Amino acid sequence: MDAGVIPISNTQLALSVILVLITGVISAALRLELLKPLLWGTVRTYLQLTLIGYALTYIFNINNLILIIVIISLMCLVASRTAVRGSPRAGRYSMLLGFFSLWTSTFLVGTIVMVLIISPEPWYSARIAIPIFGMILGNSMNGIALSLERLFSEVKSKISEIEALLSFGASPWESVRDCVKEALRAGMTPTINSLMVVGLVSLPGMMTGQILAGADPQQASRPLPVVVMLMIAAAVAIGCLMLVLLYYKKLFTKEDAIAHYV
Amino acid sequence: MPEFFKFDQIEYHMGAAGRTVKVSSDLEEGSILVIKGPSGAGKTTLLRILARLLECDKGQVFLQGQNWLSFTPQLWRSKINYLAQKPAVFNGTVLDNLKKPFALKIKKDMFNLDEAIDGLRELSLNENLIHQDARTLSGGETARITLLRPILFKPNILLLDEPFASLDDNSARSVMEFLKRWLENETGRGIVMVTHNDIYKDISGIKIQELELSEPGVN
Numbered sequence: 346m347d348a349g350v351i352p353i354s355n356t357q358l359a360l361s362v363i364l365v366l367i368t369g370v371i372s373a374a375l376r377l378e379l380l381k382p383l384l385w386g387t388v389r390t391y392l393q394l395t396l397i398g399y400a401l402t403y404i405f406n407i408n409n410l411i412l413i414i415v416i417i418s419l420m421c422l423v424a425s426r427t428a429v430r431g432s433p434r435a436g437r438y439s440m441l442l443g444f445f446s447l448w449t450s451t452f453l454v455g456t457i458v459m460v461l462i463i464s465p466e467p468w469y470s471a472r473i474a475i476p477i478f479g480m481i482l483g484n485s486m487n488g489i490a491l492s493l494e495r496l497f498s499e500v501k502s503k504i505s506e507i508e509a510l511l512s513f514g515a516s517p518w519e520s521v522r523d524c525v526k527e528a529l530r531a532g533m534t535p536t537i538n539s540l541m542v543v544g545l546v547s548l549p550g551m552m553t554g555q556i557l558a559g560a561d562p563q564q565a566s567r568p569l570p571v572v573v574m575l576m577i578a579a580a581v582a583i584g585c586l587m588l589v590l591l592y593y594k595k596l597f598t599k600e601d602a603i604a605h606y607v
Numbered sequence: 608m609p610e611f612f613k614f615d616q617i618e619y620h621m622g623a624a625g626r627t628v629k630v631s632s633d634l635e636e637g638s639i640l641v642i643k644g645p646s647g648a649g650k651t652t653l654l655r656i657l658a659r660l661l662e663c664d665k666g667q668v669f670l671q672g673q674n675w676l677s678f679t680p681q682l683w684r685s686k687i688n689y690l691a692q693k694p695a696v697f698n699g700t701v702l703d704n705l706k707k708p709f710a711l712k713i714k715k716d717m718f719n720l721d722e723a724i725d726g727l728r729e730l731s732l733n734e735n736l737i738h739q740d741a742r743t744l745s746g747g748e749t750a751r752i753t754l755l756r757p758i759l760f761k762p763n764i765l766l767l768d769e770p771f772a773s774l775d776d777n778s779a780r781s782v783m784e785f786l787k788r789w790l791e792n793e794t795g796r797g798i799v800m801v802t803h804n805d806i807y808k809d810i811s812g813i814k815i816q817e818l819e820l821s822e823p824g825v826n
Contacts, residue, residue: 514711
């Protein structure tokens with residue numbers, strides 16, 4: 346099985362750092378202030394991927410359902426923190442709602458994929474569950490971040506229209522329906538775009554992995570990558586929908602007026 | 608016979624300074640309550656509180672003897688209708704804008720085109736304006752169209768914030784006459800208005816009450 350895996354030596358790894366350094370130098374010259382986050386990101390990528398390599402070996406060997414659920418919940422926690430970072434105005438609520446939406450949509454879609462579609466033995470096999478859930482989470486996280494950000498900016502820019510509707514007796518939902526629609530569209534657009542151009546512009550991450558590992562492209566392109574693409578689309582849609590629908594009410598006071606922090 | 612509209616011991620804070628404003632007043636049916644005072648006295652805030660768009664610290668409001676909390680915020684706002692100083696203009700034509708409130712559940716499909724056209728005429732606007740893109744209107748036209756919108760919605764109380772700000776004296780006078788007719792046409796109507804313009808003093812037969820918001824605790 347390992348025969349097809351492309352070996353990367355430490356020297357080659359070090360060479361790839363040069364690519365980051367080139368970008369860093371340009372950034373420093375233009376004072377874009379990207380050097381620090383780039384370097385920090387590089388260090389984190391190296392450390393996190395090295396450590397997760399060890400952790401995964403351990404987790405795959407134990408293959409315990411409870412442990413897998415705990416690990417994936419932790420992944421959701423990190424993802425939701427990242428997703429709501431762009432919308433500081435909503436405070437703790439956004440974090441909580443972000444976590445809840447991500448967790449629910451990820452587990453709903455991921456479990457369906459594991460139990461009904463891939464059905465490995467056992468159905469929760471860590472070797473398959475962790476990468477699958479990871480792919481779902483990574484995409485949902487970005488979708489949710491975009492939706493939330495757009496919801497805030499739409500409501501802020503349309504505040505006088507929203508208040509006008511409220512003063513005619515609109516319910517909160519009636520007054521922000523257009524903003525909610527825009528927010529969902531913003532969150533879903535990258536996923537819909539990637540459904541449209543998959544294979545033409547980019548290959549799904551897991552297909553790339555299989556091909557680099559030596560698999561035949563014809564086998565690698567079907568049917569698992571199709572399942573993965575669709576499951577990602579479903580999870581992003583459910584996640585964004587849940588978050589935005591739970592969230593829009595937080596923009597209002599209990600008197601159904603716009604809250605002061607909007 | 609309970610009072611028509613009354614606010615009792617309304618208390619609220621103004622800005623970061625935290626100055627407390629206390630105010631009570633009532634309004635007779637068919638008349639206008641003019642709220643006056645220097646900027647920052649809390650006039651707009653008071654209107655927004657009366658429309659339940661802001662919460663106050665203390666106090667109660669009554670419409671025909673009924674406490675405001677006995678209404679849902681939606682029902683209250685459809686009866687006590689607040690018009691902002693710079694009212695929102697929605698995408699679409701003037702007609703779309705006038706119809707907009709009638710897309711809401713609370714008065715769904717109760718729009719009457721004839722009333723809208725009569726309203727345009729009464730406000731000395733050309734009725735062909737109705738198919739024009741609302742965003743291309745002049746300041747004075749926008750002010751009258753956005754005033755007509757709540758009029759067609761038929762609230763009990765209109766809360767108007769500087770309705771004459773973008774009107775010249777002639778238009779302001781005709782708007783004032785228009786509001787006077789609106790008050791007289793049917794029972795159960797009243798207006799609370801914030802304005803610096805004294806144009807209402809020129810209109811004969813109009814019932815005016817004044818309320819001065821100034822220093823803390825005066826009212």
